[in-house]
Amino acid sequence: MEKQILLLPGDGIGPEIIAETKRVLEEIARLYHHTFQFVEGRIGGDAIDATGSPLPEETLDLAKGSDAILLGAVGGPKWDGNAPEKRPEKGLLQIRKALGLYANLRPVRVLKPLMGASTLKEEVLADVDLLIVRELTGGLYFGEPRERRQINGEDGAVDTLLYTRGEIERIVHQAFQFARTRKKRVVSVDKANVLESSRLWREIADEVAREYPDVTLSHMLVDNAAMQLIRDPRQFDVIVTENLFGDILSDEASMITGSLGLLPSASMNTSKVGLFEPVHGSAPDIAGTGAANPLATILSAAMMLQYSFGLADEAKAIEVAVDRVLAQGVRTKDIAKASENAVSTTAITNAVMEALALK
Amino acid sequence: MEKQILLLPGDGIGPEIIAETKRVLEEIARLYHHTFQFVEGRIGGDAIDATGSPLPEETLDLAKGSDAILLGAVGGPKWDGNAPEKRPEKGLLQIRKALGLYANLRPVRVLKPLMGASTLKEEVLADVDLLIVRELTGGLYFGEPRERRQINGEDGAVDTLLYTRGEIERIVHQAFQFARTRKKRVVSVDKANVLESSRLWREIADEVAREYPDVTLSHMLVDNAAMQLIRDPRQFDVIVTENLFGDILSDEASMITGSLGLLPSASMNTSKVGLFEPVHGSAPDIAGTGAANPLATILSAAMMLQYSFGLADEAKAIEVAVDRVLAQGVRTKDIAKASENAVSTTAITNAVMEALALK
Ligand SMILES: CC(C)[C@H](C(=O)O)[C@@H](O)C(=O)O
Numbered sequence A, B: 001m002e003k004q005i006l007l008l009p010g011d012g013i014g015p016e017i018i019a020e021t022k023r024v025l026e027e028i029a030r031l032y033h034h035t036f037q038f039v040e041g042r043i044g045g046d047a048i049d050a051t052g053s054p055l056p057e058e059t060l061d062l063a064k065g066s067d068a069i070l071l072g073a074v075g076g077p078k079w080d081g082n083a084p085e086k087r088p089e090k091g092l093l094q095i096r097k098a099l100g101l102y103a104n105l106r107p108v109r110v111l112k113p114l115m116g117a118s119t120l121k122e123e124v125l126a127d128v129d130l131l132i133v134r135e136l137t138g139g140l141y142f143g144e145p146r147e148r149r150q151i152n153g154e155d156g157a158v159d160t161l162l163y164t165r166g167e168i169e170r171i172v173h174q175a176f177q178f179a180r181t182r183k184k185r186v187v188s189v190d191k192a193n194v195l196e197s198s199r200l201w202r203e204i205a206d207e208v209a210r211e212y213p214d215v216t217l218s219h220m221l222v223d224n225a226a227m228q229l230i231r232d233p234r235q236f237d238v239i240v241t242e243n244l245f246g247d248i249l250s251d252e253a254s255m256i257t258g259s260l261g262l263l264p265s266a267s268m269n270t271s272k273v274g275l276f277e278p279v280h281g282s283a284p285d286i287a288g289t290g291a292a293n294p295l296a297t298i299l300s301a302a303m304m305l306q307y308s309f310g311l312a313d314e315a316k317a318i319e320v321a322v323d324r325v326l327a328q329g330v331r332t333k334d335i336a337k338a339s340e341n342a343v344s345t346t347a348i349t350n351a352v353m354e355a356l357a358l359k
């Protein structure tokens, strides 16, 4: 198989974790006889410094010509004071919108060797394996008007939460399709006791559910979902929700594992082009020290192989290799206990590549 | 002191926990020589059944003539299919708006004897004592337009997140004033990297902070706050945030204690009239069985004594009595371990009254 992959290293530890993940992808290409062609672009603070824009035209053109995109991380204190349009995160929001990446997938799987790292008790963690399907191009993130406004002679500000039927239908369908390949349970999260958009969301979820008689749908209010994720995360299989609720709940859920450094994500559009990135941020405090954990990015690359290229075996091989390395006790600093030795970004990647070569 | 208290039992277990809490307040009146006059009104499903409206005029008149309001709980499956205007929760939203109850206070304190009930490990729980100050009459809950709408020929729905300077200023002031009586740290939670209303919120929080040089302000994005509450809840003293973020985060935070049955709340306006209610819901499944835990309502009554009537000693007496009862191992079913005996709503209230009488 021949594929073009756009690498967007971004800021902070982004360049380091992308460089290491590229080595893993090259190893996959060698072992499984594929040809991956890599191109590189700028995004975020790095792009602002070089071009004045967090998402230069050039990067968007490269993205449109590629089969998938692998992103490191964006942001850092250097750009915190910038105006909204010149902030690193704006690049991320713009590329999501420009490519129509409406489906954000965040799997949360508790890995046995790291269970101790969670602040939650082991008894609620065993076998947690959930997938958050977050709508990514609608809702409060993009609704208009979004502006300062005089309200009865007073300063005020307005944002708009807006959803159309089509936007809701396609993300709910995604969730049901994933549920079919899993435990066949979807929980749709909304705030239907308060929001009109949530009431529409709930109606449509019920309609879509009729097309999937083999999958169970239930509804949960977002405040209750925030509780249930801590009370008993094992109850969930697939969670589907709108953009901002998904932002909050997926970050909350990431804490269940206790190791943010291991969580991948995928953002997909209606064609198979996707953007793959770790859930964690750019960690400017450890950039350049060789301490960054590349595993979330490596696992994001596995999601890319599976969802954009349909290479399920290769994806599985990476996941198995990561599990093996962790079972062996190889740790970067963020996941090492006080008593354990921490290795570098490059060393843990080497371990993954060795595990891969064993097949 | 002479005060009129409006009791709003509401639905499910509401009537039981309000009746028990009334006994505790009568005991306080006897012990400390106050006169509490009780009046009773309808709200929620109970009011819908009797009058067709979740908040009858009559109830609102009683509220306006009272010094404070003690509410049980509203809602239940019986009314789940009702139109938005005829739902029990609407009564709650209407009374908040009608009385201008803009400041919702949710203290989260981990009680030593119940620490084991949390799904979080004891090492992150010790000494957790935080206060969430949630804006309660603005934002997405009340912003207009909120409606179904055709969008490019498609069905759609819209909600509006709107805040004015005055709304933000008064709630942030509240937070700083509480922080002064506590550990002098305020974390303001927003989504300033995406929302215009959050950027206004952050500007105003910074301005208000200048009037409280003895208190430290920091800002946190809502997705990060959802993580930090689980990762290390001890880092927080006072959290201030807008309505919907406060709804989600305070329910998440309630799980830290592992015992929803113990969490009180207060909703205050610019005069001292407040509405006090437990954080938990109406628990229709156990209504009428005598199993309900009245402690959250009893602790809400303590908040009423303190915040509406300025009776700090009496409030403290209730809190100490509840702590003592729990230390003695008295438990309702929701907080009893498998090995522990559970007592009834009335029995645990009796225990609190006995502890009170000891002074
Ligand atoms: C950086 C920010 C705009 C972004 C979001 O809120 O979507 C991030 O939190 C995420 O979840 O990818």
Ligand SMILES: CC(C)[C@H](C(=O)O)[C@@H](O)C(=O)O
Binding pocket: A193, A194, A223, B089, B092, B093, B247
């Ligand atoms: C019942 C509901 C409308 C309400 C809210 O969202 O404010 C409840 O969740 C609360 O927190 O008091």
